[in-house]
Amino acid sequence: MTRILVLGGTGWLGAEIVRAALAEGADVTxxxxxxxxxVPDGARHVRADRRELSAYDTVLDNWDEVIELASDPALVRPALDALAPLARHWTLVSSVSVYARNDEPGADESAALVSCDDLGEYPAAKVAAEQASALALSDRLLVARPGLIVGPGDPSDRFGYWPARFGRSGPVLVPETDGRYVQVIDVADLAAWIAAAAAAGTTGFFNAVGEAYPFRDVIDHLKTASASDLELVAVNDEALRAAGVNYWAGPRSLPLWLPREDTAFARRDGSAFRAAGGTLRPLADTIARVREDEFSRGLFRQRRSGLTPDEEAAVLGAPR
Ligand SMILES: NC(=O)c1ccc[n+]([C@@H]2O[C@H](COP(=O)([O-])OP(=O)(O)OC[C@H]3O[C@@H](n4cnc5c(N)ncnc54)[C@H](OP(=O)(O)O)[C@@H]3O)[C@@H](O)[C@H]2O)c1
Incomplete structure (x- = not known):
């Protein structure tokens, strides 16, 4: 039986990877x-704080696979020191945030990376994690660089804003969609690929990204899913910014809306991922899964990302 050590497994993606590995018959710690x-039922939980020197003492064993979900170099490096010599294969979950530029549509894994100057910044920490892992593992390493991960239970509340918004009534504020794209990967597709690639011993660097859909098509899918004929009100970037609406994520944002100069963040090349067995469910399936989750959690709940109904109404009512 394949023995897997997951460094993590209690977070959203990590738990999904654990469930996928268990479904493949692996023994997961x-x-x-x-x-x-x-930790999902069926996996063993070793409780440890990875900032402690003794964190790895109870898992110093030979592993078929180690899957690392952390970003902080203070966690990543000691794990490599302790466990890299004991692992047959290692998967690092990195991010497309490692790339220096977001203005090259279709850029692949060879694109330039950010510098590692400030390890307190997420992209630099991920690059440092990649470099340290490559040094310690060389041809035993798989680096998955996911784009925006979406699905039921997403703690960032980004993608879910839209199915939830289309579940409510009233005119819907949208950004101008021409020339804009949305590129997401369903958490279940990503987890299944990581578990399968680990089992197959796949190595190298992969953009684990979905298809890049024109933003307009995503809106059409959302309308279809909600079987609604809600009025859409497109507001231009300048007016949205003037009204204090933020890009991409977080409070008072229009999630997935990117500055024009960063449009290619949502147009990365995913052909290597698909050639390595990555499969992508139709966007309509992901929307249906997220819509069901949002309805069960409540369409008016407090969210980490998006506009509240009052904020949206205020922007729509503002002179433009
Ligand atoms: N969301 C996205 O769209 C997106 C896109 C690209 C890449 N990613 C990457 O995807 C991964 C997401 O992982 P995730 O959802 O499973 O969760 P996560 O919130 O990123 O946490 C990672 C894991 O690290 C553990 N951890 C943190 N500090 C620790 C410590 N001091 N000692 C021991 N364990 C510690 C956490 O467990 P405990 O807190 O229980 O200790 C958790 O299980 C990350 O690598 C992220 O960078 C995300």
Whole structure:
């Protein structure tokens, strides 16, 4: 039986990877504090704080696979020191945020990376994690660079804003969509690929990204899914910014809306991922899954990303 050590497994993606690996018949151990959540049923939980020197003492064993979900170099490096010699294969979950430029549509894995000057910044920390892992593991390493991960339970509340918004009534504020794209990967597709690629011993660097859909097509899918004929009100970038609406994510944002100069962030090349067995469910399936989740959690709940109904109404009512 394949023995897998997941460094994490209590977070949203990590738990999904654990479930995918268990479904493939693997024996899974998760090393985490347990602060982010619980380990899925069927996996073993070794409780440890990876900032402690003794964190890895109880897992110093030969592993078929180690899957690393952390970004912080203070966690990543000691794990490599302790476990890289003991692992047959290692998967690092990185991010497309490692890339220096977001203005080259179709850029592949050879695109330039950000510099590692400030490891407190997420992209630099991910690059440092990639470099340290490559040094320690060379041809035993798989680096998955996911784009925006979406699906039921997404703690960032980004993609879910839209199915939830189309579930409510009233005119819908949207950005101008021409020339804009949305590129997401369903958490279940990503987890299934990571579990399968680990089992197959796949190595190298992969943009784990979905198809790049024109933003307009995503809106059409959302309308179809909600079977609604809601009025759409497109507001230009200048007016949205003047009204204090933020790009991409977080409070008072229009999620997935990117500055024009960063449009290619949502147009990365995913052909290597698909050639390595990555499969992508239709966008309509992901929307249906997220819509069901949003309805069950409540369409008016407090969110980490998006406009509240009052904020949206205020922007729509503002002179433009
Ligand atoms: N969301 C996206 O769209 C997106 C896009 C690209 C890449 N990613 C990457 O996808 C991954 C997401 O992972 P995730 O959802 O499973 O969760 P996560 O919130 O990123 O947490 C990672 C894991 O690290 C553990 N951890 C943190 N500090 C620790 C410590 N001091 N000691 C021991 N364990 C510690 C956490 O467990 P405990 O807190 O329980 O200890 C958790 O299980 C990350 O690598 C992220 O960078 C995300």
């Amino acid at each position: 998760c090393l985490a504090r347990g602060e982010s959540g619980t």
